[in-house]
Amino acid sequence: MKKILPVILFLLSLPFVSQTDSSFIKRTQADTSKLKMNMDAVYNRPFLTMGKFPVAIGGYVETNSSYFGTDGVTEGLSFQIPRLTLFISSSIKKRIKFLTEIEFEEGGKEIGIEFASMDIELHPLLNLRGGVIMNPIGAFNQNHDGPKWEFIDRPFSATTIIPSTWSNVGFGLFGKYAKNNFVWAYEAYLTNGFDDKIISNTQGRTWLPASKQNPERFEESFNGVPLVTTKTAIRHRKVGEIGISWMGGVYNKFQEEGITIDKQRRIDLYAIDLNSTISKTRTYINGEWVVAMVDVPKTYSQSYGNKLQGGFLDIVQPVLRRKILGWENSTLNIAFRTEYVDYNVGTFNETNSKIYDHIFAIVPGISFRPSQQTVIRFNYRYHWQTDLLGNPASRTAGIQFGFSTYF
């Protein structure tokens, strides 16, 4: 932390330098001229460039307040800074570039490299990427920047089934092909992957984020078998984008000192994502659904599910686009999210009755964007959580207010 602090201070000071010499430091807006896809999200961000300095920097911050209660009990009002993220990118040479994303979560409690990859373009259809990459499963994992969303909380399915931001060390290929109004893209990577914490954790359920607690996954694979992640997506300029993705590998340690100690147990995630804007009403629709299949030992607790599924659907409707409070081209949106996650799809061996352990939530909200890079959000969240047996649901609701902005 001490070593990284001067670098952080330097990076954070750059925006103030720009205030004194605006000709030296320029803000590069996200490129909207080309058909951008979810896979481009990592580069499709605003950056600050400094003269001929080959490095550009950027970042975003999210902060909010919340007042939540569960079944009549409230913890009161609290304030959070869920994440502060810094990006640094560099064009090393023509068709060779590097970008890193460093995230500070909850005021520095967790500091992580979410992305640090070098991309080498051999052909638009054939790019080599290596380093810490974000596995392209679903859309949210790669396209998760706070300022892009009208909702303060990340979707359950995208954080607890797909453990966004889920990034690992590895290598792979990606490419795009565009013709007329269409663009098709693919990504395929081999990375380090999950470990057996996904079924041995204090959540008492199959919990993929538990693997993120293992810092050694950036040093070595837990079991020597790479996690394979592939995604293909197609976008039409006027219709929208649809992507399908798969991520699979072995999560347990099946061999030690050359001795087989268990069978290889797989985890496979399948996701579909889509987004579209209805041009007539400018209604933005965005959704994702994921199914995870996990080979849990039959002699282990049934509370650890071998199939999980969930997803979300967001609808964002701009209702006002004009100068508001002195800001040109401001937008006021109303938004609605519905989400569902089932951590244990199946039935009990003893009774053949359904296993529950699911959450259903609705999140109406209002957002105000003084610019496309900044969002001020107000959300009301209500969710129903049902335990493993399907007893009367626990109800949680709350109000959230906050903002998120690129800087």
Next chain:
Amino acid sequence: MKKISFGILLGLIICISACKKLLPSAPKDEAVLAGTIPGLSPEQEKEHLIGDANFARIFTKEDGLGPIFIQNSCSGCHVANGKGHPSTELTRYANVNGSVIDYLLNKGGPQLQHRAVPGYLPENLPNEANVFSKRLAPAVMGLGYIAALDDQSILNNADPNDLNSDGISGRVNYVSPTSFFSPQAIHIPNNGYYIGRFGKKAEKVTIQDQVVFALKQDIGITSDFDTQDLYNYQLGVNTGNNVTDPEVSSGFVYGLVFYMRTLKAPSRRNADNTDVLAGEKLFTQIGCASCHIPTFTTAESDISALSNKTFHPYSDFLLHDMGPLLDDNYPEGSANGFEWRTPPLWGIGLAKDSQGGQMFLLHDGRATTFEQVISFHGGEAASRRTSFNALSQTEKDQIIKFLESL
């Protein structure tokens, strides 16, 4: 501009003032089994919360779970503090040869751990086992009142030789105390044995006995009171657990005990309903209340909120011959296979809210309705079953409504 600013400000004020109204309300007290007994001090409430966290703690293999186990937390079996579900049913076994009972402790007995941490094999029933008893977890609310009862109150209802000729001959289960048992003023010893009041056959004297036993036999967790790990004898002794023992401290155990001592007694619902009142009367008239005794009063307790309190468990905490249909052939303490402690009926009306919307009643969950439960009553209780069956359908429904109100 001014209108918009005013609108935003007004909206924020409305939202902030409406905050509490937008949050879910608490369920009615009588609809849940969570909560503390009345009269606890803030310090005791805090201790209760600590125990609550212990109760909900999910153990992993790094914490010492298993390596063989039945469930990985207390709350995993006692969901919402209520009665257990068949998915967490446990099996006890032994070898019984005439009057010789061998709990097969050197084969992994007395309880089967049919689950194991990944990479380890669960236990199988040893070939020598010839009696088996399947059990569902009991509800845990109100246990502090039962623990605060003096032995004499239990003995007062014992009538092992049926001297009053009512057909009921309840007797106490005298059991050998654990090494860590410390007698209190409420206990009356009998040649080194003490009266059991917890467990389906009244085989445990104190809540702590049950907690230490369950930590080990259900979760595979050692404590200061029992430091020997569970392991699969079929794989080899002392295998599969590298965690330092004890895996939890005495403080952790005491926290659990305090939590259960201070869990409230279940509250009645619709107690003034005409049918419920009629059912309650019939319940007594046909003799159910001979064993399911409605009311007791506690003795002095170190927790003042439990001292001299009247409570309504609907049990006599005595063993009764329940007949061949409920005979599991599995003796515990001085209890035979056909003898069971009268289960407290309080909270039975909320059983389905902790069992996934459907009731699984009796010790092994085989009955799913109150009528089925009554039909399994035999032995001493056969006459009560006959009396119930002789009632009109309306009267039976009234008794059911009364049971649902408990």
